[in-house]
Amino acid sequence: MARRITAEEILALRDSGLTIIDVRSPLEYADSHIPGALNIPLFSDEEREIVGTRYKQVNKDSAMLAGLEFAGRKLAWYVKKLQKISKEKHILMYCWRGGMRSAALAWLFEFSGYQVSLLEGGYKAYRNYLQEEFACDAQLFILGGMTGSGKTEILEELERQGQQIIHLEKEAHHKGSAFGALGQANQPTPTQFENELFEYWRKLDLSRPVFIEDESIGIGKVFVPQALFTQMRTKSLILITLPIEERIKRILAEYAGFSDEELISSFIKIGKRLGPENLSKALQCIDNKQHAEAIRISLLYYDKAYQKGNSRRDSNHTIPISFPSDSPAENAEKIIFLVYNELSK
Numbered sequence: 560m561a562r563r564i565t566a567e568e569i570l571a572l573r574d575s576g577l578t579i580i581d582v583r584s585p586l587e588y589a590d591s592h593i594p595g596a597l598n599i600p601l602f603s604d605e606e607r608e609i610v611g612t613r614y615k616q617v618n619k620d621s622a623m624l625a626g627l628e629f630a631g632r633k634l635a636w637y638v639k640k641l642q643k644i645s646k647e648k649h650i651l652m653y654c655w656r657g658g659m660r661s662a663a664l665a666w667l668f669e670f671s672g673y674q675v676s677l678l679e680g681g682y683k684a685y686r687n688y689l690q691e692e693f694a695c696d697a698q699l700f701i702l703g704g705m706t707g708s709g710k711t712e713i714l715e716e717l718e719r720q721g722q723q724i725i726h727l728e729k730e731a732h733h734k735g736s737a738f739g740a741l742g743q744a745n746q747p748t749p750t751q752f753e754n755e756l757f758e759y760w761r762k763l764d765l766s767r768p769v770f771i772e773d774e775s776i777g778i779g780k781v782f783v784p785q786a787l788f789t790q791m792r793t794k795s796l797i798l799i800t801l802p803i804e805e806r807i808k809r810i811l812a813e814y815a816g817f818s819d820e821e822l823i824s825s826f827i828k829i830g831k832r833l834g835p836e837n838l839s840k841a842l843q844c845i846d847n848k849q850h851a852e853a854i855r856i857s858l859l860y861y862d863k864a865y866q867k868g869n870s871r872r873d874s875n876h877t878i879p880i881s882f883p884s885d886s887p888a889e890n891a892e893k894i895i896f897l898v899y900n901e902l903s904k
Contacts, residue, residue: 561666562674562677563678564673564676565652565688566678566684566687567687567688569653572651572676573593573596573651575648576647577651577676578597578644578646578650578651579595579651579652580596580645580650580651581593581595581652581654582598582599582654582661582664583598583601583654583655583682584603584604584606584653585600585601585603585604585832587607590751591750591751591754592751593653593685594754594755594758596653597644599637599640599641599644601637601654602630602660606629609625609629610622610625610626610629611902623659625653626659626663629664635663637667638671640669641668641673642723645673646814648672648673649673650673650674650676651676651677652665652675652676652677652678653678653682654681654682654878655683655701656679656680657678657680657681657683657684661677661678662677662819663683665802668798685752687741689754689757689784690784691761692757692760694786696765696790697765697769697790698765698769698794699769699791700766700768700769700770700771700774701771701773701791702770702771702772702773702797702799702894703773704796704798704799704800704892705800705861705862706806706858706862707801707802707806707807707810707858707888708799709799709809709885709890710799711728712774713894714726714770716887716888716890716891717889717891717894717895720891720892722768723764723767723768724758724771725903726772727756727774727778727783728772728778730752730755730756730759731752731779732744732746732747732779733778733779733781735775735779740778741817741821741825742817746779746781748781748793749780749781752781752782753784758777760787768898769813771791773791773796775787792871793873795877795888795901796878797878797880797897797898798877798878799880799881800879800881801884801885802883802884805885807851807854807857809885810854811850811851819846822845822850823842826838828839829857833856833857833859837856837860840856843858878897880893880894
């Protein structure tokens, strides 16, 4: 009989190299799944819909019989599929709630010579565990500052210098602004974003400083987990100040490779907030290849928006730091010194 294990245990066993199988339908799997899990669906999307309809409109027995008819035709296919993707004879498995779908395939795979460990409570239990873990108190330090302050590069430098970081924008495939999707891969689904982010969170030593870039709860089409975002709004904010000319220079370098059409499209997204006069000026600047001036106009909106959001924070948790130039490596060193100096008080 398959052994029932917790979400924490299934992740540890997956990390050790065991294959983890998601037996939910292809659409369920595509929307979100435990990172590293492979899909062997008990039912196709169409079959799952039929079984669900039978359950709701007729009864449980009718749904079970329909399921047996669908699954019975594919017994050999399930086993052959598993043989192709797992070299180990011990496998991990889950469905939505840890019920009939995973139990049915666990019986088949054990009959075929495999040892099966089932996630107790299924994928739903994993999601509950994830949310609980994001609520664990962490020694977060939030890197804040106006657009173009070099926060992302400083964050990456902190990692190179041995510090713990969470790179929200990297996992979101988005830089968090109207221009944030330029040059990025397609974003994951909101739920899969949380799952992938959790892979980093669970490996952190939360008793040591963890650096994370200041973000809104929404990053493009995905969202920072509420429990994590709550911590981000209450922990220490390192507020970076960089001269505006340095900021414009950085933004120019970041978006130099994109066409004027792409830049115009991004400006139009914030057109209402810029106002018709400023939007018209910005678009004219792009037409005239005066990109620095267009960026200066965009900062009228972004600086105002950041100041408004920042005003909601407790000023007692804000640590200001000014840099004369855009030098991520040097600025990261200064931040490390600042943080550990604060912790030693």
